[in-house]
Amino acid sequence: MTATGHAPADPRSRPDGLGWVSRALFADERVALTVGGEPPPGYAVAARYAVVPSVDRARFLLPLGAPRVTAAALLAYNALRPAATRATRAVLGVAARVGVLDRVPFPVLTVAVPAGLDPTETLLVDRLATLLGADVRYAACGIRPPDPNHKPTLQLFDGAGRPRGYAKVGWNPATRTLVTAEAAALRALAGVAGSAGHPRTPRLLAQTTMGDRAIAVVAPLPAATRRLPAGAATDPAALLAVARRHRPPAASRPLAGSPFLARLTAQARRAAATVPDGARAVRAVAALARRHGDVTVEFGYWHGDWVPWNLGRHGGDLVAWDWEHSGPDVPVGFDLAHDAFHRAVVGSAAPVAAAVSRTTAALARHGGQLGLDPARQRLVRDAYLVELWLRTWRLADAGAGWNPRLHPALLDVVAQQTGG
Ligand SMILES: Nc1ncnc2c1ncn2[C@@H]1O[C@H](COP(=O)(O)OP(=O)(O)O)[C@@H](O)[C@H]1O
Numbered sequence: 001m002t003a004t005g006h007a008p009a010d011p012r013s014r015p016d017g018l019g020w021v022s023r024a025l026f027a028d029e030r031v032a033l034t035v036g037g038e039p040p041p042g043y044a045v046a047a048r049y050a051v052v053p054s055v056d057r058a059r060f061l062l063p064l065g066a067p068r069v070t071a072a073a074l075l076a077y078n079a080l081r082p083a084a085t086r087a088t089r090a091v092l093g094v095a096a097r098v099g100v101l102d103r104v105p106f107p108v109l110t111v112a113v114p115a116g117l118d119p120t121e122t123l124l125v126d127r128l129a130t131l132l133g134a135d136v137r138y139a140a141c142g143i144r145p146p147d148p149n150h151k152p153t154l155q156l157f158d159g160a161g162r163p164r165g166y167a168k169v170g171w172n173p174a175t176r177t178l179v180t181a182e183a184a185a186l187r188a189l190a191g192v193a194g195s196a197g198h199p200r201t202p203r204l205l206a207q208t209t210m211g212d213r214a215i216a217v218v219a220p221l222p223a224a225t226r227r228l229p230a231g232a233a234t235d236p237a238a239l240l241a242v243a244r245r246h247r248p249p250a251a252s253r254p255l256a257g258s259p260f261l262a263r264l265t266a267q268a269r270r271a272a273a274t275v276p277d278g279a280r281a282v283r284a285v286a287a288l289a290r291r292h293g294d295v296t297v298e299f300g301y302w303h304g305d306w307v308p309w310n311l312g313r314h315g316g317d318l319v320a321w322d323w324e325h326s327g328p329d330v331p332v333g334f335d336l337a338h339d340a341f342h343r344a345v346v347g348s349a350a351p352v353a354a355a356v357s358r359t360t361a362a363l364a365r366h367g368g369q370l371g372l373d374p375a376r377q378r379l380v381r382d383a384y385l386v387e388l389w390l391r392t393w394r395l396a397d398a399g400a401g402w403n404p405r406l407h408p409a410l411l412d413v414v415a416q417q418t419g420g
């Protein structure tokens with residue numbers, strides 16, 4: 001036994017991605033995990049997974065036992081994935097369909113529970129099957145290097161390989177908050193999404209907890225959904241629909257005295273109480289108020305992570321997923337700023353200063369359609385940058401570590417922009 005109490009072959013004691021994912025998914029100590037071996041005596045096998053391509057370089061856990069489910073796990077929604085992943089999955093998917101993956105090459109992870117113990121008490125997939133009331137029999141999971149900001153996402157399938165849902169698993173304070181926020185946003189959007197210009201969203205199927213795990217399960221997207229190309233045009237009308245949720249435009253009000261500014265002020269103070277750089281955020285919020293306090297803007301909801309890789313098309317409809325950062329009461333235009341900023345920082349690996357220039361340009365180009373004249377565009381840009389730093393801090397504070405691309409560069413840029 002190791003220090004964590006697991007047998008040596010138990011992947012939960014590994015420091016890598018396989019260790020992290022298996023700890024998140026099989027949190028109950030009564031569950032026995034063995035790679036390439038038999039379960040302990042007195043245990044009943046509950047599931048078997050291929051560890052692909054190897055234990056040391058694990059990228060996927062694929063369900064074994066039904067070749068068409070294994071194949072489906074590789075092929076379902078491949079069109080939504082980046083090209084490199086797509087190619088690997090396509091090749092493996094063809095092999096899986098003819099049963100090759102069941103017969104050889106990959107190490108097998110066996111999941112077993114003590115005989116007589118109810119698997120719905122100990123195993124997430126069994127719990128979700130009961131909760132969904134659907135024929136959920138198998139699950140697959142991608143594996144990435146450990147990251148305190150990432151959530152393992154289980155793809156759930158029925159016995160015929162039909163996708164039944166996506167379960168995101170929050171396992172630390174940062175990811176629990178994100179999963180819970182996404183469930184709340186999707187619940188609130190149930191009567192709104194997909195009509196009158198509002199993007200479609202995956203439907204929330206269930207929200208639950210298991211031990212200290214927070215889990216949200218969403219319905220599979222329609223199979224014909226295609227993700228937007230990286231350079232897809234921005235859609236200001238969709239952003240207005242997201243901001244307003246079918247309500248008439250909110251009356252514009254000054255930044256000074258707004259609940260939004262009060263929230264930023266309070267969060268910056270909390271940041272200052274926890275990290276030395278928080279004092280810079282306090283100064284940035286004060287500078288925002290000085291510089292833009294009299295400017296009036298419309299406040300509304302935002303998606304919170306509006307980028308081409310969280311958007312797709314189904315037929316003529318726009319589809320938006322990943323609502324973890326969604327919330328009410330931000331200046332309309334935040335999603336436009338976020339889109340431009342992240343296309344630059346993530347999509348083109350641009351430094352923060354260049355991303356800010358592209359944000360300014362996007363606001364100048366599309367801001368008019370959101371009711372933003374130049375003074376309002378500046379408010380949106382400056383306030384968004386502070387909001388983004390505060391998000392970066394919240395994630396760090398909840399155990400996710402600092403995003404090195406954004407911290408401290410964002411604070412430097414904000415100080416230059418606002419004189420804060
Ligand atoms: N409901 C769904 N149906 C099909 N695929 C999904 C669904 N939800 C998520 N995915 C896939 O999983 C990926 C990650 O999900 P996402 O919600 O963007 O979480 P995050 O980016 O925070 O990990 C998506 O880009 C998409 O490929």
Ligand SMILES: [Mg+2]
Pocket residue numbers: 309310322
């Ligand atoms: Mg995403």
